[in-house]
Amino acid sequence: MRKLMLKMDISMDGLCAEADPDGKQDWLFSTADDESNAWEVAFIKNAGFHAMGHKTYRDMASYWPVSTNMFAAPMNSIPKVIFTRSGLDADDAKIAPRAVEAARAHPKDKQIPNDDIVRSWTHPRVAKGDMADEVAKLKRDGVQDIIAYGGASFAQSLIELDLVDEYRFLIHPVILGAGLPIFTKVKSLMELDLVEERRFPKGSVAHVYKRKRR
DSSP states (O other), rough: OOEEEEEEOOOOTEEEEOOOOOOHHHHHHHHEEEEHHHHHHHHHTTTEEEEEEHHHHHHHTTTTGGOTTTTTHHHHOOOOEEEEETTOOOTTHHHHHHHHHHHHHHHHOOOOOOHHHHHHHSEEEEOSSSSHHHHHHHHOOOSSSSEOOOOHHHHHHHTTTOOEEEEEEEEOOOOOOSSSSSOOOSSSOOEEHHHEEETTTTTTEEEEEEEEEO
């Protein structure tokens, strides 16, 4: 059975985004470096599914299809599953095509994706049912692991239901003071094993924890 890994970039004080109404996250990029990026790409490229909530999906569908970033290839080629009780609407299917149209008009630092890449964003798997049941189906359906991306709300829900088998945190050397935490809904003690720790040139540290299950 494959496992679900939660990938998160967090601050030293355990926040995944600022309390800024525009959701600015400049600190993610200013404290990343080639080595930390390579560490993330190394495990992302082996995933069987990218899992995310609706808002994160909309953000990613507008960016990754035309990106030339080193993360673009695995983000575009690997199947997506979107957790949303309301399902996707007609506008969701237009996000990636709109991004392609904009890239054609202003091609600097953009790629023009092929039809398979666009389809991977316009026709993702949609998980509309009970979250625990949907995750259980995903875990049974294949071998390659599932990588979940926050959104604080989506991460909080996965953690609250104790569905995460492995936490992959890139901890950035910043203190935000206020913002969006991810562990606020934990109801009882969760024991973890630290299985990997790596430091990177700009001061970020990777921590990988496996959930202890008795």
